[in-house]
Amino acid sequence: xxxxxxxxxxxxxxxxxxxxxxxxxxxxxxxxxxxxxxxxxxxxxxxxxxxxxxxxxxxxxxxxxxxxxxxxxxxxxxxxxxxxxxxxxxxxxxxxxxxxxxxxxxxxxxxxxxxxxxxxxxxxxxxxxxxxxxxxxxxxxxx
Numbered sequence: 529x530x531x532x533x534x535x536x537x538x539x540x541x542x543x544x545x546x547x548x549x550x551x552x553x554x555x556x557x558x559x560x561x562x563x564x565x566x567x568x569x570x571x572x573x574x575x576x577x578x579x580x581x582x583x584x585x586x587x588x589x590x591x592x593x594x595x596x597x598x599x600x601x602x603x604x605x606x607x608x609x610x611x612x613x614x615x616x617x618x619x620x621x622x623x624x625x626x627x628x629x630x631x632x633x634x635x636x637x638x639x640x641x642x643x644x645x646x647x648x649x650x651x652x653x654x655x656x657x658x659x660x661x662x663x664x665x666x667x668x669x670x671x
Contacts, residue, residue, distance in 0.1 A: 570615075570620060571623040572620075572622065580623055581624065584624065584629065584632070587632075588633075591633055595631050595632060601631050603642070604630035604642045605626065605627065607637070608626040608637075608641075611641065619637075622638040
């Protein structure tokens with residue numbers, strides 16, 4: 529069954545491009561076919577993708593821009609390749625490029641299929657100290 533949609537501006541029936549995009553020839557607007565409308569996986573709205581990317585980049589920079597080992601990267605990408613939310617090279621859950629996100633040590637899968645490695649590595653704190661200092665509470669020695 530072919531997906532159909534009327535243009536939100538002129539109300540004319542929109543055409544379908546590449547089996548994934550509605551396009552109105554009159555208004556020259558395009559919109560992705562949603563999962564419900566054609567079985568095509570779509571990414572989150574652009575603004576949400578930008579916010580997700582900004583958060584991920586900030587975490588990556590705070591972590592010293594560290595990358596995972598080649599073995600960990602291979603395992604993460606294999607998990608992503610077998611995920612039903614993979615849309616070409618992008619995760620349709622968060623909108624990220626999986627080849628980039630999987631390489632960053634600070635990142636985790638939005639579906640919890642693989643996790644961040646930052647809890648298992650030294651984040652630049654002095655040995656024997658805990659806390660990040662952002663809450664301005666006195667750091668305490670670990671036993």
